Amino acid sequence: MNKRGMSAVVTTLIIILLTIVALGIIWVVVKNVLDKGSEQISLTGITLDLEIIKVNVEGDNLDVTVKRNPGEGDLTAINFVFSDGDNSVVVRRNTNLDELGWQTFSFSLSTLAVEEITSISIAPVFETESGKEIVGDIIETSEYESGEAGTGGGDDAIGDPNDNPEEPGDTPTECVAILTCETEGYACDEFMDDCGELQNCGTCNSGYNCINNLCVEDTCVPEDNLTACNNAGYECEILSNTETCGEQVNCSEEVLGGTCVSIYGLNYECLDNTCIEKTYVNSGTVSWFGPPGVTQYFSSASLPDPQVANYYGYSATFPNLASPSCYLIVDYNYNPEVYSEVIVELFLDAPVSISVGEVYQIWESYTDCMNSL
DSSP states (O other), rough: OOHHHHHHHHHHHHHHHHHHHHHHHHHHHHHHHHHHHHHHHHHHHOOOOOEEEEEEEEEEEEEEEEESSSSSOOEEEEEEEEEEEESSEEEEEEEOOOOOOOEEEEEEGGGGOBBBBOOOOOOEEEOOOTTTTEEEEEEEEOOOTTSSSOOOOOOOOOTTTTTTTSSOSSSSSOOOSSHHHHHHOOOOEEEEEEESSSEEOOOOOTTEEEEEEEEEEEEEEEEHHHHHHHHHTOOEEEESSSSGOOEEEEEEIIISSSHHHHHTTTTTETTTTTEEEEOSSSEEEOOOEEEEESSSSEEEETSSOOOTOOOTEEEEEEESSSSSEEEEEEEEEEOOTSSSSOOOEEESSOOOOOOOOOEEEEEHHHHHHHHHH
């Protein structure tokens, strides 16, 4: 009787133990599923918000300016989706754009494998807490009439925005190099082009040496560095030609004794081998502003019609204020039926107080605008 009683107790204990072990195994499986699910749920709660604020086409160059609105998330890249209505390609651009910041991304139309761009979309790429990279949904699309943004034909695409960014896209692409021996003025040796291919520029004839991709007589005697820069019309940048026997000469140091920035200031740049002052594209006086004490909007008789010059995505400043700053232009609108002048809308992080007659300046770049203050 006692033995049967003990056997029943042992059997019960074994059943309880097996039940606990089974529950433990089930919990481990369920926990893994919940952990993965919670990571996905947390991603949907991230409020990453991107906005295309300007698209500019100049020749073969396509510039897309993106603003990041308030919202949490560890942004690591942006996928740009270019479509012609039938086909689309995606170009990834790495970025650590902060909240309320904006950045201009440049593309070559000749390297985009679409015919006539009709829309440009953007999708954020961000990391989870575990370090996993996720490609988000498309959150902004700008539509264009056929051909407005330009045409293209070949590379830099990475596939569908919902694919792994490291996988190739559905549309086969072939890179066409922009940099060649001819465009770079190279007469010999090799260099890596913009498609990552090695370009062979040939060899020099007997009696010549290849120095910095130039064929130079082996008896060449270089000119004085300052003389060579002056003769070539170089005030800045690096000079390398047959007069210097192929050697590279820093004309900024030889002519100026420093860079354009160090000599003239932050608002100077070396353009076409000459120091050029960066300047505003438009200036005038305020004829209307609003709301009072905030100045999110202003107008002026000096502002051109948007069909002549559109300053959407540029930056405005009021240089005569006690503490001037620069403000991104998020709208540039003209409706003569409502108001006789262009209305400019500013993106403000704090109110700015101006009055009628206040001087304004509009700069193409926020950086240049800030450097001018």
